[in-house]
Amino acid sequence: MEAQQPNPVAYMSEREVQTIISSFRSALTMYTNEVEKLQMKNEALHSDLQGEITKASGLQEELKNLQLISQEKSTTLDAYQDKINLIEAGLSKISTTHATKSQEYNERFKKSFDSDTHTEKSTENFMKTFYELVETIKFYEQQNILLRKSTEDLQDDLEKMNSGERICKMCLHCKREFIPKQNKDGDCVYHSGKLKYYSCKGCGDDAYYNCCNKCMKCSEGCRRGKHIPL
Structure with a gap:
């Protein structure tokens, strides 16, 4: 039996090989360009995403600051209202006490002057009443200074709050x-x-x-x- 002869190998010409290589190079260049474009697009999207994240973080921080300012103003206004109530109560107390004391001193002075006989005892009572009146006036003056100071502090804080300064x-x-x-x-x-x-x-x-x-x-x-x- 005769041995089977192998099929002759079909060789490509040099031109055909160069054509195939050129095609591969063109395809590789095209894919490389596409990859570079996709990378650039990805970087741009990533940059935009970071910008949005930064913007969102800034908005959250701004919201937090606004909440703190709102809470601060609410707390401050409550404190101011308490201070105003104290000032009003102090003024009311001073006014009531002043009226009562004035009436009391008027009666005591009138009693001293209406007396037909000004004895040593009546003179002593008169001087005692007089000194009590002086001390009462001093007390009212001190209370007035404290109330004026509280009012000035209140006005100063309100001006700071209205100007946006943190209190x-x-x-x-x-x-x-x-x-x-x-x-x-x-x-x-x-x-x-x-x-x-x-x-x-x-x-x-x-x-x-x-x-x-x-x-x-x-x-x-x-x-x-x-x-x-x-």
């Missing part, structure tokens, strides 16, 4: 907002120690402060004092 400050210890002019001893309640994650001695909560071994549920704070601004 409230954040406390370093209790992290609450406060009005510096109304800051007094005992307003700030806080824990001076550090938070430990173990077990509260009072209720068994997962965290407690090492200054008193209590958590916020058991104790709002073990220290009291004035607010300290940040």
